Amino acid sequence: MIFDFQYLLDFFSANGIIKSIEICTIRHRLLKVIMSKEKMTVARAMVKCLEAEGITKIFGYPGAAICPFYDEIYNSKIQHILVRHEANAGHAASGYARITGKPAVAVATSGPGATNLITAIATAYMDSIPIIFITGQVNSFQIGKDVFQEADITGAAEPFVKHSYLVKDADSVPRIFKEAFYLSQTGRPGPILIDMPFDIQKQEVAFKYPKSVDLRSYKPSTFGNKLQIKRVIEAIKNSKKPLICVGGGAFFSNSQDKLARFSSRCEIPVVSSLMGVSALPHTHPMNFGMLGMHGVRTANIAAKNCDLLILLGARVGDRAAAAIKESEDLKVVHIDIDPAEIGKNIDADVPVVGDLSLILDQILELAPELKHEEWVEKLNSFKIIEQCDYSDDGYVHPKLFINKLNEGLPKNSIIVSDVGQNQIWTAANLHLDGGRFLTTGGMGTMGYSLPCAIGAKSADKKAEVIVICGDGSFQMMFMELATMIQHNIDVKIILMKNNKLGMVRELQTKGYGDRQIAVCLDGSPDFIQLAKAYGISAESINENSQVEGAIKSLIESKKPYVLQVIVDENQRTIIS
Amino acid sequence: MQKNDNNLNRHTISILVENRAGVLARIAGLFARRGYNIDSLAVGVTDDESVSRITIVAQGSGYTLEQIEKQLNKLIDVIKVKTLSSGRLTSRELLLIKVHANAQQRAEIMTIAEIFAAKISDMSTESITLELSANAERLANFEEILRPYGIKEIVRTGTIALEKGPSALKL
Ligand SMILES: Cc1ncc(C[n+]2csc(CCOP(=O)(O)OP(=O)(O)O)c2C)c(N)n1
Numbered sequence: 005m006i007f008d009f010q011y012l013l014d015f016f017s018a019n020g021i022i023k024s025i026e027i028c029t030i031r032h033r034l035l036k037v038i039m040s041k042e043k044m045t046v047a048r049a050m051v052k053c054l055e056a057e058g059i060t061k062i063f064g065y066p067g068a069a070i071c072p073f074y075d076e077i078y079n080s081k082i083q084h085i086l087v088r089h090e091a092n093a094g095h096a097a098s099g100y101a102r103i104t105g106k107p108a109v110a111v112a113t114s115g116p117g118a119t120n121l122i123t124a125i126a127t128a129y130m131d132s133i134p135i136i137f138i139t140g141q142v143n144s145f146q147i148g149k150d151v152f153q154e155a156d157i158t159g160a161a162e163p164f165v166k167h168s169y170l171v172k173d174a175d176s177v178p179r180i181f182k183e184a185f186y187l188s189q190t191g192r193p194g195p196i197l198i199d200m201p202f203d204i205q206k207q208e209v210a211f212k213y214p215k216s217v218d219l220r221s222y223k224p225s226t227f228g229n230k231l232q233i234k235r236v237i238e239a240i241k242n243s244k245k246p247l248i249c250v251g252g253g254a255f256f257s258n259s260q261d262k263l264a265r266f267s268s269r270c271e272i273p274v275v276s277s278l279m280g281v282s283a284l285p286h287t288h289p290m291n292f293g294m295l296g297m298h299g300v301r302t303a304n305i306a307a308k309n310c311d312l313l314i315l316l317g318a319r320v321g322d323r324a325a326a327a328i329k330e331s332e333d334l335k336v337v338h339i340d341i342d343p344a345e346i347g348k349n350i351d352a353d354v355p356v357v358g359d360l361s362l363i364l365d366q367i368l369e370l371a372p373e374l375k376h377e378e379w380v381e382k383l384n385s386f387k388i389i390e391q392c393d394y395s396d397d398g399y400v401h402p403k404l405f406i407n408k409l410n411e412g413l414p415k416n417s418i419i420v421s422d423v424g425q426n427q428i429w430t431a432a433n434l435h436l437d438g439g440r441f442l443t444t445g446g447m448g449t450m451g452y453s454l455p456c457a458i459g460a461k462s463a464d465k466k467a468e469v470i471v472i473c474g475d476g477s478f479q480m481m482f483m484e485l486a487t488m489i490q491h492n493i494d495v496k497i498i499l500m501k502n503n504k505l506g507m508v509r510e511l512q513t514k515g516y517g518d519r520q521i522a523v524c525l526d527g528s529p530d531f532i533q534l535a536k537a538y539g540i541s542a543e544s545i546n547e548n549s550q551v552e553g554a555i556k557s558l559i560e561s562k563k564p565y566v567l568q569v570i571v572d573e574n575q576r577t578i579i580s
Numbered sequence: 581m582q583k584n585d586n587n588l589n590r591h592t593i594s595i596l597v598e599n600r601a602g603v604l605a606r607i608a609g610l611f612a613r614r615g616y617n618i619d620s621l622a623v624g625v626t627d628d629e630s631v632s633r634i635t636i637v638a639q640g641s642g643y644t645l646e647q648i649e650k651q652l653n654k655l656i657d658v659i660k661v662k663t664l665s666s667g668r669l670t671s672r673e674l675l676l677i678k679v680h681a682n683a684q685q686r687a688e689i690m691t692i693a694e695i696f697a698a699k700i701s702d703m704s705t706e707s708i709t710l711e712l713s714a715n716a717e718r719l720a721n722f723e724e725i726l727r728p729y730g731i732k733e734i735v736r737t738g739t740i741a742l743e744k745g746p747s748a749l750k751l
């Protein structure tokens with residue numbers, strides 16, 4: 005038999021399924037081909053990519069253009085959590101990613117499914133959360149023809165993604181997934197969008213998941229420059245009133261313990277941005293609370309009086325920057341993974357670019373034991389709290405409520421606040437020892453809290469996960485109660501009802517002569533009945549004396565629970 | 581303490597990018613949404629065909645320029661960014677200009693072209709089309725001198741530029 009060896013070889017290599025060939029000649033030639041790359045559909049390969057990245061849960065909402073992918077999810081062990089609006093798939097992925105510390109996945113179909121995702125993409129971008137967004141797209145040969153449910157989602161989302169891919173050929177799929185996961189979690193974390201045309205999902209690909217990425221244009225820094233680290237140490241030694249301001253960067257670099265050691269060793273008080281709340285345990289003697297327009301008094305006094313400000317993974321948004329004194333003799337050390345944030349909102353005397361955790365190692369190697377007794381004592385003296393009026397008036401005082409919640413919370417609780425007055429009351433008064441405080445500090449997206457909590461609870465089934473939201477934000481997300489029930493995700497909800505878009509009402513009161521417009525929430529449903537319609541136990545309180553008992557019932561409930569807290573509509577955010 | 585813009589200057593920024601679909605849109609989009617004005621833009625492939633070089637001339641303060649560079653560097657497709665030092669660069673634009681030229685004027689215009697070392701790329705009974713590659717000032721000057729004859733049509737490319745001396749912007 006004449007064997008056209010070359011022909012076979014060409015055939016196999018063209019199809020990409022050849023790993024090695026052994027030829028043994030005994031009497032006839034024998035050909036042994038070792039297959040290494042399996043042939044499969046792209047849809048299947050997508051699922052394989054997710055599995056290779058260790059993904060066990062995804063959040064999404066299907067539609068025609070993403071059906072091939074969903075059909076493969078059917079065959080896999082990956083659990084799909086069906087949300088009730090695509091944006092909430094993204095927010096749930098955000099909560100999941102923030103708790104696992106790894107990229108999470110949100111999926112939607114083409115056109116309206118994809119555009120519904122945009123708010124979540126933008127929120128993840130502003131809050132620096134690693135999420136892989138996967139959207140279905142119309143057939144690749146129909147792109148640009150305005151066919152049914154076509155939307156240029158990579159174009160529309162461009163301002164809010166770290167990077168995006170419109171997949172054009174099947175072979176690139178494994179590489180694109182590998183890159184997407186790598187990009188989203190290295191450097192400054194952020195959302196990556198993969199837009200996947202329908203026809204390509206059904207094409208065949210020789211699947212092999214790459215072991216590494218090859219991106220010549222992307223080399224995020226890791227260690228800090230040694231010289232700069234020395235300058236940081238010098239600056240600390242020369243300072244009498246140093247202050248650390250920690251941001252959300254502490255969590256993704258997993259630097260909470262190192263931060264605690266650093267601040268203790270050098271006796272440096274710590275304040276946080278909204279995204280940095282809970283980076284240091286409340287009981288840590290160097291914790292002085294949240295900075296900023298809505299922060300606590302001591303933190304703002306510290307920021308106005310320090311002579312050295314060390315920014316750790318805090319981008320210093322405009323709101324936090326306003327709290328920092330403008331002066332010649334203030335030195336600023338800015339440590340961040342994103343060089344573009346350094347010097348953007350605030351001048352830095354000592355910029356250090358790199359991974360916060362590694363840089364803190366470098367600092368801890370050189371930092372001496374220091375004392376700043378006078379400075380710390382002075383700040384402590386401001387901590388003495390003015391008593392506020394907790395008289396019974398038919399309302400629950402939000403500060404009292406959060407204080408009581410602090411006492412009742414189990415260790416390692418995850419508190420997710422929404423946006424508005426409820427967020428400020430929570431962030432400024434919450435005391436966590438262990439556990440996490442989650443909120444959207446960068447984007448401030450109403451309706452974030454419940455889906456985020458669903459994601460957080462999916463990531464940590466053992467933790468107590470509690471949402472604190474307003475009556476406005478609740479009505480932007482209560483469809484997700486069904487998601488909780490359907491998937492047995494036991495999140496508890498504290499709904500602060502003031503019958504107002506309270507935060508905006510407060511702006512109108514202060515800045516517009518109390519001309520209140522479009523802030524009254526008359527017409528809202530009876531939230532207790534609503535919860536019950538979903539089969540969720542609920543209770544309402546309107547007296548301070550009821551708070552302790554209500555919190556006890558909430559915590560002790562083994563199932564989802566809604567606690568409605570009636571708050572005075574005229575309550576302010578700044579309450580000492 | 582907080583950042584403000586002042587002292588506007590013109591900067592020539594060279595960007596090496598992956599030669600892929602959509603890259604130009606990303607860069608143009610970044611300039612638009614961050615409020616950086618582009619005076620001129622030119623794109624072309626380099627000796628390595630996987631890499632394109634974009635030259636952008638933009639105005640802004642030192643702070644804006646620093647932000648432009650940093651934000652460009654964040655784009656995954658951007659391989660390298662460099663602002664060319666203004667004193668030490670060779671910059672060129674290409675101009676095609678079609679002017680009115682009857683038989684009497686033709687010789688005069690051809691003399692001007694010769695002085696500027698412009699090429700004659702087309703001619704008709706009532707027009708002449710000239711081609712000149714030079715820096716922006718020289719082109720402006722050329723245009724001014726031709727204006728009295730009546731400009732029928734004008735088209736120019738964006739600026740391309742290289743730094744003088746042996747140093748090079750490479751991967
Ligand atoms: C999606 C979205 N729309 C509008 C806003 C503007 N906004 C910020 S706070 C707020 C009021 C929130 O009301 P509610 O949820 O009842 O909370 P409260 O302030 O009353 O505690 C609004 C409308 C926003 N942040 N997000």
Ligand SMILES: [Mg+2]
Nearest residue numbers: 474475504506
């Ligand atoms: Mg409200």
